[in-house]
Amino acid sequence: MEAGDYFGETDLLLSEHMDESLSRNNSNMRREGANGNVDGRFSAVSTDDELLDIRTGALEHWHDSDEEEIAKNLSSSSSNLMDTLDDLPPGIGQYEDFHTIDWLRDIARDRMRHRHIIKKKQEGIWEKIKSAHDAWSGWVCVLLVGVAAGLCAGIIDIGATWMSDLKEGICAEAFWLNREQCCWSVSNTDANDDYCQQWKTWSEIFGGSRSGAGSYVVTYFIYMLWAIVFAMLAALFVRVFAPYACGSGIPEIKTILSGFIIRGYLGKWTLLTKSVGMMLAVSAGLSLGKEGPFVHVASCCGNVFSYLFPKYGTNEAKKREILSAASAAGVSVAFGAPIGGVLFSLEEVSYYFPLKTLWRSFFCALAAAFVLRSINPFGNDHLVMFYVEYNEPWYIQELIPFVLIGVLGGLYGSFFIKANIAWCRYRKNSKLGNYPIIEVLVVTFVTALLSYPNQYTRLNTSELIKMLVGRCGPEDDTDLCDYKRNYSSHMLNQTSLKTMTSSTVIGDGVYKALWMLALALVFKGIITVFTFGIKIPCGLFIPSMAVGAIMGRMIGIGVEQIVVANHDNPFFENMCESKQFCRITPGLYAMVGAAAALGGVTRMTVSLVVIMFELTGGLQYIVPLMVASMTSKWVGDALGKEGIYDAHILLNGYPYLDSKEEFTHTTLASDVMRPRCARYGSAVRNDPPLSVITQDSMTVEEVDHVLKSTSHNGFPVIVSRESQYLVGFVLRRDLNLALSNALKNQDGIVYNSIVYFTNHVTENPNGPAPLKLRKIIDMAPVTITDQTPMEMVVEMFRKLGLRQTLVTHKGRLLGILTKKDVLRHIAHLENQDPESILFN
Numbered sequence: 001m002e003a004g005d006y007f008g009e010t011d012l013l014l015s016e017h018m019d020e021s022l023s024r025n026n027s028n029m030r031r032e033g034a035n036g037n038v039d040g041r042f043s044a045v046s047t048d049d050e051l052l053d054i055r056t057g058a059l060e061h062w063h064d065s066d067e068e069e070i071a072k073n074l075s076s077s078s079s080n081l082m083d084t085l086d087d088l089p090p091g092i093g094q095y096e097d098f099h100t101i102d103w104l105r106d107i108a109r110d111r112m113r114h115r116h117i118i119k120k121k122q123e124g125i126w127e128k129i130k131s132a133h134d135a136w137s138g139w140v141c142v143l144l145v146g147v148a149a150g151l152c153a154g155i156i157d158i159g160a161t162w163m164s165d166l167k168e169g170i171c172a173e174a175f176w177l178n179r180e181q182c183c184w185s186v187s188n189t190d191a192n193d194d195y196c197q198q199w200k201t202w203s204e205i206f207g208g209s210r211s212g213a214g215s216y217v218v219t220y221f222i223y224m225l226w227a228i229v230f231a232m233l234a235a236l237f238v239r240v241f242a243p244y245a246c247g248s249g250i251p252e253i254k255t256i257l258s259g260f261i262i263r264g265y266l267g268k269w270t271l272l273t274k275s276v277g278m279m280l281a282v283s284a285g286l287s288l289g290k291e292g293p294f295v296h297v298a299s300c301c302g303n304v305f306s307y308l309f310p311k312y313g314t315n316e317a318k319k320r321e322i323l324s325a326a327s328a329a330g331v332s333v334a335f336g337a338p339i340g341g342v343l344f345s346l347e348e349v350s351y352y353f354p355l356k357t358l359w360r361s362f363f364c365a366l367a368a369a370f371v372l373r374s375i376n377p378f379g380n381d382h383l384v385m386f387y388v389e390y391n392e393p394w395y396i397q398e399l400i401p402f403v404l405i406g407v408l409g410g411l412y413g414s415f416f417i418k419a420n421i422a423w424c425r426y427r428k429n430s431k432l433g434n435y436p437i438i439e440v441l442v443v444t445f446v447t448a449l450l451s452y453p454n455q456y457t458r459l460n461t462s463e464l465i466k467m468l469v470g471r472c473g474p475e476d477d478t479d480l481c482d483y484k485r486n487y488s489s490h491m492l493n494q495t496s497l498k499t500m501t502s503s504t505v506i507g508d509g510v511y512k513a514l515w516m517l518a519l520a521l522v523f524k525g526i527i528t529v530f531t532f533g534i535k536i537p538c539g540l541f542i543p544s545m546a547v548g549a550i551m552g553r554m555i556g557i558g559v560e561q562i563v564v565a566n567h568d569n570p571f572f573e574n575m576c577e578s579k580q581f582c583r584i585t586p587g588l589y590a591m592v593g594a595a596a597a598l599g600g601v602t603r604m605t606v607s608l609v610v611i612m613f614e615l616t617g618g619l620q621y622i623v624p625l626m627v628a629s630m631t632s633k634w635v636g637d638a639l640g641k642e643g644i645y646d647a648h649i650l651l652n653g654y655p656y657l658d659s660k661e662e663f664t665h666t667t668l669a670s671d672v673m674r675p676r677c678a679r680y681g682s683a684v685r686n687d688p689p690l691s692v693i694t695q696d697s698m699t700v701e702e703v704d705h706v707l708k709s710t711s712h713n714g715f716p717v718i719v720s721r722e723s724q725y726l727v728g729f730v731l732r733r734d735l736n737l738a739l740s741n742a743l744k745n746q747d748g749i750v751y752n753s754i755v756y757f758t759n760h761v762t763e764n765p766n767g768p769a770p771l772k773l774r775k776i777i778d779m780a781p782v783t784i785t786d787q788t789p790m791e792m793v794v795e796m797f798r799k800l801g802l803r804q805t806l807v808t809h810k811g812r813l814l815g816i817l818t819k820k821d822v823l824r825h826i827a828h829l830e831n832q833d834p835e836s837i838l839f840n
Contacts, residue, residue, distance in 0.1 A: 163279060172200045183198055244265045253323070253349055274537050277537040288543055332365035339362075394588060504564060556588065595609070663790065668787055725812060784817075793805070
């Protein structure tokens with residue numbers, strides 16, 4: 001017997017055995033709600049596992065103690081308890097698009113499935129093999145997801161690097177090589193040098209020279225042309241093949257992991273379109289990154305591979321365990337930070353994160369990082385382009401500028417969130433939203449036009465960060481490293497090497513670089529506001545880090561010059577041996593600034609510090625990173641509590657109930673439920689009456705009329721309209737499928753047939769055949785009393801992952817509370833627009 005058949009035959013007995021236990025739980029909750037025993041209530045819902053066991057506890061007790069009796073009951077009662085629908089129609093128990101899953105039902109089903117497999121395990125070797133496969137399927141699935149995420153990341157990194165260099169020239173001898181590989185493949189010429197014989201600029205290809213006014217104009221024009229072509233292709237790919245491939249995807253991933261269904265958002269076409277679009281968008285030179293969308297790409301891989309394992313593909317709650325692990329793999333390949341990826345999934349995106357998901361997330365992130373390291377897309381034996389390795393010390397006095405950088409990062413994050421949300425809201429509510437491709441082309445044109453004249457904005461953003469966080473050595477002759485050092489090329493003793501890497505007075509090149517960096521800071525900070533949210537794949541990690549790195553490098557140079565100029569001051573005596581031997585590292589300030597700006601925008605803390613630590617490999621810099629990150633978060637939270645991803649969730653109206661927020665208001669369930677009541681039984685505020693279905697007195701036609709005249713996701717089932725005693729709850733989708741299947745396939749079922757949701761059916765020899773739908777009803781819906789504080793209701797929705805709860809008064813049905821009602825109530829109390837919550 002298959003697991004699905006087992007569930008179908010045991011549903012009736014399962015409901016009967018669970019009813020008594022669940023009614024005791026509900027009555028206890030009602031008594032506590034009436035008595036106002038808040039402390040007692042919350043001790044009953046202290047942990048996620050305890051809460052999830054409320055509905056499955058009765059099942060486990062019943063299954064352990066009465067297995068033999070149940071087997072007898074199943075065989076003896078199958079004839080008189082079997083419904084008209086012998087086999088439930090396909091689709092029963094699944095979810096509609098843009099709806100929230102029932103975590104309790106899905107987890108209870110998975111536990112029943114697991115118990116059935118354990119029971120069958122004793123029947124033979126084949127059943128033991130099936131049980132072993134079920135046990136290791138989760139590990140195999142996350143391994144495949146990690147490998148796929150690493151492969152996708154390697155291909156995207158290689159393609160994006162090549163196309164980014166294509167805007168400035170091409171390798172004449174091997175066009176498939178980027179600039180760095182082209183120069184290294186023939187000679188030892190450093191790719192950072194201005195001159196490389198094998199690399200041809202577009203002016204040279206068209207018969208001009210490498211330098212001069214004419215060459216500058218031609219290269220400028222080709223740069224802009226390639227940028228517009230890449231951006232237009234990215235926008236067209238998204239528009240034609242997968243509209244869901246736009247943006248970073250992290251707000252939607254957070255919402256999906258909280259239990260929301262968005263069909264197609266993690267599909268195969270979205271995966272392909274997002275991957276190609278990321279390469280094109282980054283190559284266009286726009287102020288965006290590919291690191292954030294890696295989370296979306298990895299989650300698409302997780303969704304695709306989950307369907308190879310029915311344990312995950314057919315159970316939405318279990319599937320989200322795979323998606324949490326995939327999110328960790330996405331950050332792992334984005335930054336070369338497996339541990340940071342796991343913490344990012346735990347801190348930022350995951351809603352339900354049991355211990356086994358933590359282990360599997362770590363394994364998935366490890367597999368993804370290993371595959372990407374094997375591909376070695378950047379040719380530097382590291383997983384990211386801007387990997388740096390410091391060994392210079394930092395000093396306690398530097399905590400002051402680190403705190404300042406954190407403050408500025410928080411201010412920038414708050415400014416960016418408010419400005420970007422305002423622009424996205426304008427785009428959404430104006431005609432601009434009707435012309436996404438034109439908007440992409442305009443933003444690309446402006447970005448390319450203004451970024452090319454500045455060498456720092458012309459660079460690929462990852463290369464810019466690499467330059468800013470790097471150290472100035474004797475081999476660097478860029479403006480940023482133009483220091484007045486007293487050494488000659490033939491001086492190679494230990495003292496001269498120390499002089500070449502120590503801090504000293506800056507030269508004219510650094511002054512020029514500071515002006516260019518200041519312009520780049522303003523440009524990047526403003527243009528990113530208009531870029532994040534356009535209809536192409538675009539991430540926010542790298543642009544935010546670039547803004548912070550520019551800011552940090554400028555502050556670092558300033559601190560360096562202050563210390564050099566005041567090296568005799570007792571405050572700086574431990575930082576300088578003499579005027580020629582001060583050790584301040586501006587690149588460290590750039591790294592701290594990158595963390596501060598990213599923390600101010602996303603409000604990440606622990607995962608951010610770990611990601612930055614894994615990026616640099618410097619254990620000694622954890623304290624500066626922690627100081628800047630926490631300061632940035634405090635300042636940002638003081639100016640606005642939402643991070644950028646939470647703000648976009650709110651803007652899009654997704655039903656996301658943040659588990660980190662506290663509900664401190666004193667309202668009751670009767671103040672929020674529908675219909676709202678002034679006195680029990682009397683609807684007010686023009687709320688329509690509650691749509692209900694009776695257990696044994698409505699015809700198929702009457703039930704069909706209820707379905708067609710309402711848009712509710714489900715309906716309470718009551719004894720009768722006179723008594724209003726609650727029987728259970730039936731989902732709209734299940735009821736629709738059951739009715740249509742019965743009318744089409746079952747003999748004798750007509751519109752005058754009575755619909756029964758009970759075991760006992762009154763046979764009428766002269767009437768039409770009855771339709772029994774006991775199987776599709778939830779006989780143990782979560783209920784509360786009308787006097788239950790909303791503080792407890794909100795915790796129940798968070799910890800249990802509820803879609804809705806029914807409100808009763810002295811056992812009689814009074815109303816219903818959905819997740820949308822709770823979110824709209826919270827929005828109303830926080831002086832926000834309740835109508836902005838669009839989905840349930």
